[in-house]
Amino acid sequence: MFGNGLIKGLRITLKRFYGPNLTEYYPEVKPNLPPRTRSSMALEPEKCISCGLCVNICPNQVINLTSEKDGNNKRVLKTYHMNIGRCLLCGLCTQSCPTGALRLSQEFENAVYHREELLWDMIARSKRSNKPSGEEG
Amino acid sequence: MDALNNVFVNIAAYIRGLFADSHSLSADLTINIIVFLMLFLIMVVAALFLSLVERKFAHWVSQRSGPNRLGPHGWFQFIADAVKMLGKEDIYPANVDLFLFKIAPMMLVGITLMAFGVIPFGKGMVAINLDLGIFYFLAVSSISTLALLMAGWASNNKFSLLGGFRAVAQMISYEIPLLFSLLGVIMITQTFNLSSIIEAQKTIPFIFLQPLAFLIYLIAGIAETNRAPFDQVQGEQEIVAGPFTEYSGLRWGLFMLAEYGNVVATSAIAVSMFLGGWYGPGFLPGWLWFILKIWLVIFIMMWVRWTFVRMRVDHLMHFAWKILLPLSLANIFLTGLGIYIYQLFIPRIGG
């Protein structure tokens, strides 16, 4: 009969109208992201051996690092910059990192007002506390 | 209860009493201005509040919480909306027909406000107790087509013009079943006066005598107020916003005001024609019953809106001319037959 579908639809919406709501109240209640979420990068400079693998694997030339040799002819990280505005957050760099110095973190509120602020100085950022990512990153 | 029932009537009588001659020109003028302001306030507050309720409803239906920032559970959001709309820039594009562009939203609001004049919110609580109440309502609301067309044509936008054309086609078509569906009630009561029609429903609301007419009225009323599933005029998905595409800020706000004002007016007419107006169980004052019944009709309209999808424009026309119109004519015929039989039998039974 014509109208059956209409009444069924009305019944569904009425059921949902009285049902619970699924909204996440975001700024008040922060979402609990799974440990593998790729939402920003974190670096532990003491672990970094400046091998440059991350620079090479990055598909978008996001990472830019310089190093200098210390007394023992060992390379020491000097600067480590990421142009996060170009970053795809694909995670290839963290997978290639042999020492686990570069990690993905779950800090997801990355919006900034100016484009220049997207040029992250990872060493400076590491001084601030970053929530570290899960075991594999 | 009686005092509560007549509180507004008594206030009006008191204000009249302040004048030496309670029916002088100045007394009438004062009362009329007060009533006008009251109606305007009712319309503005109802429209603003409805725009919030609509969003809340839409979100509840889809299991979300809706606006939830301002006030308890976001129930003060409409104030923020009003302030935002007042503060926005009034943009008008190049090459619009400036006069028509500017006057169209004002005209629409004015027409809606005019329609509010005959709505009896309670016993004796009607701004103008016209003999022709319901006919006046229909006559006035028929002009709103013109305002929508003005907006659509003056905007100098192709989407707007399409919207304006759709407004003409749709609203003129649906006016006919709307009018005819009300005719049954008028035949029974033999009057156009809304207050008398409500008085006649003291024993039984006309929805029980005229269920088909109520259904037709509700459908045609939804179509007249341009709400889904009949919101061809501002079909977002095809013609962006129809006649409102180029409007911004307060002018757009006026359109929304008129839309929700129309919703309230249409529901109020439905309540007074079919649902027994201010009559209800005695524990609440009459005007509260009236308002609660309006909310019931608005709830149905919103429920339909957030469940159904939009009809196609040619199906819409078919629906009006091939289904609703014959049905409403049949309803008139049946009503006439019923009245005849009633008059034939009642004297013999001894009623």
Add this chain to the structure above:
Amino acid sequence: MGTIVFFIFAILAIAAASGVVTSRNIVHSAFYLALSFSGVAVLYVLMNADFLAAVQLLVYTGAVSIMVVFAVMLTLRGEVSDSNPENRKWGWGAFISVLLFAVIALVVLTNSDWRVLPSAWTSGGSAEDMSLLLLSQFMIPFEAAAVLLTVALAGAVILAKGVKENQ
């Protein structure tokens, strides 16, 4: 009071009517027509013919939108701001209009039965009396008008749709 309102709306109606003929934009002309009809509706109210006023709004003003649609549809080809060109024979038009007006005025003024009721119909509102008149004294013209309109409707449908051949 009534006189002031009368003059305001009478002047409005006449000015709008002159706007209809002088406006160069045909859509504006149509909207002026709506304004003129509305002004006339107010005049009806002043003459205590409120039913007629409502009908005037419903039928005449409401239907102007259709005219606007036709105006837009017929003239979108060119520049719409110059879509209602002046007619060179406007003198003749004015002459005939004035003649027509004079004849109507003469008929109205000499007809002794023409009067404005001091108040609205008392028995049961103007609608009731009018319907009684329509269904008793003017039954035949009323029915004839109804038949005529039906025929016109059918004719319009046939003209628009066309008749299927071989049937």
Add this chain to the structure above:
Amino acid sequence: MIIDGTQEYSVNMGPQHPSTHGVFRMVVHLDGEVVTNVEPKIGYLHRGLEKMAESRTYNQFVPYTDRLDYLAGPHNSLGYVQAVEKLMGIEVPERAEYLRVIFAELGRVASHLFMIASGSLDICGWTPWSYCTRDRERILDLFEMTAGNRMTLNYFRIGGVSHDVPDEFMPALKSFLDDMPEMIEEYYGIFFGNEIAQSRMKSVGILPKELAENLLITGANLRASGVQYDVRKAEPYGIYNRFNFNVPVLYGCDTYDRHFIRLLEIQESRKILQQALRDIPEGPVVAKVPKVIKPQVGKVYHRVENPKGEMGWYIVSNGTTKPARVRIRTGAFVNVQMLPAIVTGWKIQDLVTIFASMDLVLGEVDK
């Protein structure tokens, strides 16, 4: 179509129009409300992905493949990594194959749900939209839990997948599959069974079988026109030949069938997912692949059944670490050409429905 005396009215819909699903632009020629012609204009989202592939190594290009059809990320990368594996002759571990099937089918379900959602939104069905997206969220949560991102997963690697799934993945997937019939019932109740929606979609925008074949339409659009053709059956890739599923076909050729067949395909995907969940073995998830991927000189063409149509990857290798040429055949790009072919004579409202039923994703059309 043009009647003497009325003017053709051309309206520019898009690239910023509510119903063009991204940045599609069409110039619509109208006679009143009736569409006389449509000229699709594409390229507003052109990112040069094929050229980008030539300047990146094989591994580096994997994250970009998700961005083709961003509503069904996994399936795009599946096509790419399988093409490279075919070129190099890499054997993928069993568990990785099963995980690939699970993710690809989940991506298909997500894409189809979104298609139904946006299709209903295009005829003003706001509530069906939010029901469909509500359930799609659960799939995206599964993705995020495993791969780290919700839409652009970058989960598949040449030789396997990036990591194994976490422990809570399988129960969550199972409960999602268990809830699926109820969801489908709900979509049917509110959208497909609704008479107004049916009147909007049934016998609108007919794409006859011959025309569909001549225009090389693929995917669900083809199957809704009565052709039983699915790459998963016709030329099974990966381990699709191990699963028992049907290829739904509808013969209505109209907009309704093009929407409805997605619902049927979701049910078929559910079958595949259940079988995969039952049969998935333990084991490694990535094969032993050389660190530097350097295929021998040669070329490969590999095709997969994307939710939007048949997707083909043509990769030419010149023996270096970067491909010499990559050509992507995307279903949506080819499917665009059915729009002008079937839309003539319908109203502008139907244009929107027909456009929605084609299920275009501009990332795939413009590449």
